[in-house]
Each structure stands twice: as structure tokens, then as C-alpha cells.
Amino acid sequence: MNIAVCICQVPDSASAVAVIDGALDMTRAAWVMNPYDEFAVEEAILLRDRFPGSTVTALGTSPESGKDLLQKALAMGADRAFDVRSFSPLQDPFQTAWVLAEALRNLYGEALPDLVLCGRESLDFQNASVPAMLAGMLGMVFTGPVSALRAEGEHLELERETEGGTELLVARLPLVISTEKGLNTPRKTGIRQVMEARKKPLEILQASQPPPPKVSLESVETVSKKKRCRFAATPEELAGMLHADGHFRHISGED
């Protein structure tokens, strides 16, 4: 089975992100693998180990320290990695998906991978758009976010959460899947795995200039959500305050 995993980096803490002169300042940020992508890498490795002859290829699109990101994927167990570089920073999910689709076509040709795994969303912008856009561009079937996966040959049994409960799906490869928390427990990597990862192939893949972004970031501002908290001395006083201010008004009706 040919498995591709698309990963990215996010700041390890949102508190390191600042706005200076109307632009995002990320200089204080430390970069880590997007937590949802860890589930994708882990699942790829589990599948590879179950199906002999499979290969896991990791593709990263992070401009900051893409090499560290891909080294981590290799340390977790990916077989090879590609640092997908673009001429200018990718500006929206459409550009990111476009660059990834091009990279996958270049690597796999018309055959395309059997399975493409992506995290549900990146924790910095939380658009949750790249996986389905990528599938659309590749002409592959998309499903997600998937919280359980059982593989039986060409068929996959999947679970995804929806409004009414958990949907149990049966799907056939090839597929693009986005991964949800709970799918697996991503492995920790030790010094031995990190050393071994350095022997694995990590190449740079130059992307063409993508089409213009479909959405542009016009301005940013920091927000303070600080409110003046009114403290109640007793639970009875709190209930009275909430009632007096009309917060129980809608109860027994809709909402």
C-alpha cells in the first residue's frame, strides 16, 4: 500500500503569537508538528506495518523549519520525506492543497497513492479545508474526520462523528482521510529513532507557483477577552443573579 501523509507545523503555544504593526509576529514561537497530523503519521505507520510492502511518504509544507518537522515524521517511522518548498509563503488552504496535489502527482504519477492521510485541521488557523480540497483536486474520495479505522484488504471500516452520533462507514481505497483525536496514540520518539531518521531520505521538492489565493488575510488584531467578573458569595446568590439578568429566560422553550 502506498501511503502519503501531509503534515505541517504550528506554534507550540498561541501565547507566543503577537501582532506587531498590524502583522502577525511569530518570532517568539517554537514550532511543533500539528497535533492532528501526529494521528495521521501514526496511523500510516500502523497500516504500513500491517501490510508488508507498504511505504509511508511524508510531505511537509512548513516554511519555518520544515526539516525538523519531517525528521520527526521519519523518527516516528515514515520511510521517506519530502520538504515541499514554495517560492512565496502559502496564503490560504487552496494554495496549500494545490501545492500538495502537485507534489503527489509528481511523486506518484497518475497512479496516485492508495491512501492520503491528513490531520483534521491545523491548530493555528483551524480552517479544516486542506484535506477535502486536496481530495477534490486529485479527484479522490474524501472522508473524515475519522476517529477509528480498521483495514481489511482493499476495504476500510471507518468511524466519524456527526450530529446524530457516530457513523460507521465502509470505504474502498484509494481514499483521502482526515484524522481525528482518539484514532490512535501517537508514539514518542527517542534518541535512537532520531538517529535512525537521519539515515532516511529527506528531499526538497520545489513547487510551481500556485494560482492566487481564494481568500486573503487583510488585517489582524490581538483580542482581549477579559471581562469584569461579578463574584457571588453563595450558590444561592449566583442563581439569583443569573435569574435577575434574564439568563434563564429561554428555559422550557426552544434554546
Add this chain to the structure above:
Amino acid sequence: MAYYLVFLEPRNGLVAGVSADVWHRVQEQLFSGDRVAGFVAGSLSSGALDVLQGSGTVHHALSARPAVPSDMELCRMLSELVRKEGCTDIFMAATAAGRRLAPAIAATLPASLLAGCTSAYPDEKVCRRYIHSGSVLAAYRPQSAIRIVLQGREHRRVTFSSLERPRCVAFQESPGILRDAAPLIRAIIATSSSEDISEAGIIVAGGRGMGDAGRFAMLEELANLLGGSVGASRSAVDEGWRPHSQQIGQTGKSVAPELYIACGISGAVQHLAGLASARTIVAINSDPYAPVFDVADYGIVGDVREVLPRLTDAVRDVLRKK
């Protein structure tokens, strides 16, 4: 002049309530010359479209097969309709299906995808949304001639009413090519509707301070009394006290209730990221310096295990007097 297309999601043979809300929100914002169309696919109960008020045409794709069309078929049908009709703005409820479908259509048309806007696009020409765990508010401007807007709960408060009813045009869906490739839904393990926190108007959520899984019964009691749902912080979910479907915050769900009661939740930035659209926040915590009090409208310092039963009794009392 805008030409809106509203994606109407069928649920149990009816139009999903959240989709009807989006439809009426769109009706509410029409300027003269604007037009509206709806799209719904699959079999519906007779009279299912009667809930829709206002002007426009609803395109109903009938299928020879009983099954619900796959995402790929829906994407193809919607894209074709948009091109044929010349729609400028596609509105969808931010449901599980909407979140899968919107980026697929955005890639196909292509179109600008706007999701999670705090301002009601298109009243403003940009979509303002939180990024980086709610610490930064960003303004995004769509660049395509076609926009897709995923609307969350916060934009569906509607009071629209009209005597007008949309016209319905049914058409036979043309057979797709990739039918066999689509994932088949074999079963749905249902949860009760009160557990769907992303649609809840009132949420009572518990964190590490609850101490164990059993004490969440106290939250359920208060939630039942208020007609709300129970949520949980990441640490409560990681402890195995509650399922991940109830987790609120960065690696869980974003919620938009009128009233959010945080019990034994310290208020880590990752948790608060899921609360950006909550209207009123009540915090109960034993630590007076817990960050949750910084974002709360009401607070009480104390052990949730002692405060909650008394609060529930007191709420019952005031509701009875009402």
C-alpha cells in the same frame, strides 16, 4: 446583486432545522434584486419543504436509488447548479456534512471558503474570525467571484417570517460516475440529541476539578434542569471521564451557547479557544486566580462538589417561582 444558494441538508426525511435557519437568515438579509435558491437531494417526506418561508426556488434532486447521495455526487450536483444558475454565494450550515462538502466545492468551482466568521458575512465585506486559539482576530477578504459561507450556530438566530413560500422544482439526478468509490454508511451509533454540544444553547461543562467520572452526574442534573448539554475539558476527556465528542476547546469542539457554566475548569487558553462565541460565561472554581475568571461574566470561588448541588437546588427554586 447577489444570488444565494442555500444547501438544505435532509435529516430523517425533513429539512434539518439548522439548514432551515440558514435559509431564513439568508432571506432576512436580501436586498432588492437579490435572489435565492435552495438545493436538497434525496427522498423527503411530503410537505418537508413547507418549513421554508420566503422567496426563491428550491431545486430538489430526486434519486432513483433510496440511498443518500455521496459527498462527491453532492459536490458535483451543487457545482453544476451554481454554474448553471450563476449563483454568487453558497450558504451552508456548519454541520459534519457541511464541513466535508464546503471545501470540496470550493476546490471544484473554485470559490472562496469563509467559515467561522464572527461578523455576519456579507453585512461586512470581510469575514472576521479567530485564529491562534482565539488570541488573534483576523479579517479575511474573499477573492473569488463565488463565495461559500459555512454558518455556525451564532449566526442562525432568526426571526424571519413571511407569507411567501419558495417554489419547488424537482429533477431527476443524473447518474454519477464514481458511485462505487463512495464510502457507504453501514450504521449510525446514535447518541441522544441533548449530547450534541455544538448546537446547545446552554452548556454545563466539567474539568479536572470534578475529581472523577461519577460526579458528572451533578452536571447532568443541572444541564437537564436548564435544558442544556454537558461538555468537558480536555483533561476530563483524557482521564476517560467523558467521550471526546463532548470535549470543548482547541482539540475538541467550538461552541456558541447563550450560557456556559464552567465547573472545575481552570481555563487554559486551549479550552477558552472553543468558547470564543459563547455569550455569557459562569465559572465555578476553587482557585480564585484561575484564568477562567478573567473571561467569566459571573463567578463563584469554591469547590464544585459543594457549590454545584446547592446551585442546582437554588436554580430549581428560582425557576419554580418564575
